[in-house]
Amino acid sequence: xxxxxxxxxxIVVMVVSLLIWHVVSTTSLFGDVKTTxxxxxxxxxxxxxxxxxxxxxxxxxxxxxxxxxxxxAFVIGSLAGILFGFAxxxxxxxxxxxxxxxxxxxxxxxxxxxPIFALWFGLGxxxxxxxxxxxxxxxxxxxxxxxVREVSPTILANARMLGMNERQLFKHVYWPSALTWMFSSxxxxxxxxxxxAVVGEYLGSSAGLGYKIHEAESVxxxxxxxxxxxxxxxxxxxxxxxxxxxxxxxxxxxPAQSATTT
Amino acid sequence: MxxxxxxxxxxxxxxxxxxxxxxxxxxxxxxxxxxxxxxYQAVKGVDLKVYPGEFVSIVGPTGCGKSTLLNAAAxxxxxxxxxxxxxxxxxxxxxxxxxxxxxxxxxxPWKTALDNVKVALEPMGVPxxxxxxxxxxxxxxxxxxTFVDRYPHMLSGGQRKRVSLAQMLIRNPEILxxxxxxxxxxxxxxxxxxxxxxxxxSRDRKALMFVTHDLEEAIALSDRVxxxxxxxxxxxxxxYKVSLPRPRDIADIRLEKAFHEIHRxxxxxxxxxxxxAYAMGEGRELVAGETP
Numbered sequence: 001x002x003x004x005x006x007x008x009x010x011i012v013v014m015v016v017s018l019l020i021w022h023v024v025s026t027t028s029l030f031g032d033v034k035t036t037x038x039x040x041x042x043x044x045x046x047x048x049x050x051x052x053x054x055x056x057x058x059x060x061x062x063x064x065x066x067x068x069x070x071x072x073a074f075v076i077g078s079l080a081g082i083l084f085g086f087a088x089x090x091x092x093x094x095x096x097x098x099x100x101x102x103x104x105x106x107x108x109x110x111x112x113x114x115p116i117f118a119l120w121f122g123l124g125x126x127x128x129x130x131x132x133x134x135x136x137x138x139x140x141x142x143x144x145x146x147x148v149r150e151v152s153p154t155i156l157a158n159a160r161m162l163g164m165n166e167r168q169l170f171k172h173v174y175w176p177s178a179l180t181w182m183f184s185s186x187x188x189x190x191x192x193x194x195x196x197a198v199v200g201e202y203l204g205s206s207a208g209l210g211y212k213i214h215e216a217e218s219v220x221x222x223x224x225x226x227x228x229x230x231x232x233x234x235x236x237x238x239x240x241x242x243x244x245x246x247x248x249x250x251x252x253x254x255p256a257q258s259a260t261t262t
Numbered sequence: 263m264x265x266x267x268x269x270x271x272x273x274x275x276x277x278x279x280x281x282x283x284x285x286x287x288x289x290x291x292x293x294x295x296x297x298x299x300x301x302y303q304a305v306k307g308v309d310l311k312v313y314p315g316e317f318v319s320i321v322g323p324t325g326c327g328k329s330t331l332l333n334a335a336a337x338x339x340x341x342x343x344x345x346x347x348x349x350x351x352x353x354x355x356x357x358x359x360x361x362x363x364x365x366x367x368x369x370x371p372w373k374t375a376l377d378n379v380k381v382a383l384e385p386m387g388v389p390x391x392x393x394x395x396x397x398x399x400x401x402x403x404x405x406x407x408t409f410v411d412r413y414p415h416m417l418s419g420g421q422r423k424r425v426s427l428a429q430m431l432i433r434n435p436e437i438l439x440x441x442x443x444x445x446x447x448x449x450x451x452x453x454x455x456x457x458x459x460x461x462x463x464s465r466d467r468k469a470l471m472f473v474t475h476d477l478e479e480a481i482a483l484s485d486r487v488x489x490x491x492x493x494x495x496x497x498x499x500x501x502y503k504v505s506l507p508r509p510r511d512i513a514d515i516r517l518e519k520a521f522h523e524i525h526r527x528x529x530x531x532x533x534x535x536x537x538x539a540y541a542m543g544e545g546r547e548l549v550a551g552e553t554p
C-alpha cells in the first residue's frame with residue numbers, strides 16, 4: 001500500500017525529530033540541561049501545555065478573535081478586490097492610469113503598515129483586519145482582473161450571438177470566469193488573511209493567538225511560544241482543509257486542479 | 263453544373279414570390295487595420311445572396327476571408343464598405359436573427375450541458391421551467407439525453423459540438439451561420455455530425471451559411487457551393503449548384519458518380535486558388551500598407 005507507506009514515513013519523520021529534540025533537551029549531552037530547556041523547552045512540556053490550553057478553554061477566546069479578524073479581512077479584502085478587479089478590467093484608461101501605483105503598493109512589504117494601522121484603527125481587531133485586507137485585496141484584485149480580461153473571445157462572441165445583454169454577459173460569462181480565478185487563489189488569500197491577523201496581533205494587541213505567542217515570548221516562556229505555534233499550526237491546517245472542501249464544491253466543472261496564484 | 267446567378271427558391275418558403283434573401287451581401291469590402299499601422303484587405307467586392315431554405319457552403323484556401331465574411335453576416339464585424347442585408351433590412355450591430363456555430367469551443371465551461379443550452383433561452387425571456395424542459399428535449403434530439411449533467415470537459419469534442427448545436431438551434435434562429443464547425447473533429451465524427459446537421463436542418467430548412475475548407479463536406483451537405491479566391495482582397499470566383507437528391511447520407515453520397523462530377527468541376531476552380539494561396543505562403547501573407 002503506497003498510501004500507508006507514505007503515512008508511515010511521515011510519522012517516522014515526526015517521531016525522529018521529536019526524539020532528537022527530547023534527547024537534546026533532557027540529557028546533558030549538549031551542555032547544561034537547564035540552559036537547553038530554557039532555550040528549547042522539551043517536546044513533552046510543549047504537548048502538556050498545549051493540551052492544558054486546549055482543555056482549559058481560555059485559548060478558544062483568543063482563537064475566536066483571530067478567526068474573526070481572518071474572516072473579516074478575507075471577506076472585506078475579497079469584496080474590494082472583486083469590485084476593483086472588475087472596474088479595472090472593464091475600463092482600459094482606469095487600469096492604465098493606476099497601473100504603476102497598484103504595482104508599487106503591491107511591492108511594499110505590508111508589515112511596515114502595521115504600526116500605522118495600529119495608530120489609525122487602535123489596538124482592537126480593526127487594525128489587524130486592515131493589515132489582512134492589504135494582503136488579501138491584491139491577490140483577489142489581480143486574479144479577478146485576469147479572470148475578466150482572459151475570458152475566451154469565442155465564449156464571449158457566442159454569448160453575444162445568443163442575444164445576451166451586458167447584465168446577462170456579466171452573470172453568465174464575466175462573473176463565473178472571475179470567480180474561477182479567485183477560487184484558484186483561495187488558499188493563498190485565506191492564508192494571507194490569517195498572516196495579517198497574527199502578525200498584527202503580534203505587533204500590538206490584547207487578544208488573539210499572535211498576542212498569546214508574543215506574551216509568552218516577552219517573559220521568555222519558550223514552552224508557551226512553541227505551544228502557541230503548535231495551536232496556530234493546527235488552526236491553519238483546519239482552515240486549509242475547509243478551504244479545500246469549499247474549492248472542490250465550487251470548481252467541480254474544472255478538469256484538473258491547476259491553481260494560479262499571484 | 264452551371265455557374266449560376268440566382269438559385270431556385272422553394273416557392274413555399276414565403277408568401278410573396280420571389281422571396282427576400284435571408285442574407286444579402288452586396289459590394290462587401292473588409293479591411294483590417296494592423297498593429298504596425300498597415301492595412302490588410304481581407305475581402306473585396308463580395309456579392310452573395312442566401313435565400314431561406316438554402317444550404318450554402320463557402321469554400322476557399324486557408325486565410326481567404328471565408329470566416330471574415332461569415333462574421334460580417336453575423337454582425338460580429340462591420341464591413342469597411344458595402345451592405346449586409348438581412349431579410350431586406352440593412353444590418354446594424356449584431357444579427358439578432360442568426361445563430362452562430364463556432365469552430366472553437368464556445369460553451370461556457372462552468373455550466374453543464376443542460377445549463378449551456380438553457381441559458382440560450384434566457385435572453386428571450388423564457389420561464390426557467392419551460393427552458394429546462396425545452397433544453398432537455400433539444401439535448402435528447404442531438405443524442406445527449408444521458409449527458410445533461412456533464413460539464414464540457416467531461417464530453418468529447420463531438421459531444422461538445424452537439425451541445426453547441428442544441429444551444430444554437432433551441433433559439434430557432436432564421437439564419438444559421440457555421441464557421442468550420444466540424445474542423446477540429448476526426449473524420450468519422452465529422453460524418454456523423456454532418457448527418458445529424460442535415461437531419462436537423464431538413465426539418466425546417468433555415469437559410470444556412472457553412473464555411474469549410476473541406477470541399478467533399480461542402481458538396482455532400484449543400485445546395486450551393488461558393489468558391490472564394492485566395493486572399494488578400496478575396497472575392498467569389500464561382501458559385502455552383504449541387505442538385506444531388508435529398509435526403510442524403512453524407513458517407514454514401516461520396517461514392518456516387520454525380521458527386522464525383524460536381525467535385526471535379528468545383529475542384530477545377532478551387533485548385534487554382536489553393537495553388538495561388540500556397541505560392542503566397544499559406545495565403546497568410548499580410549500586405550502591409552495596401553490601400554483598399
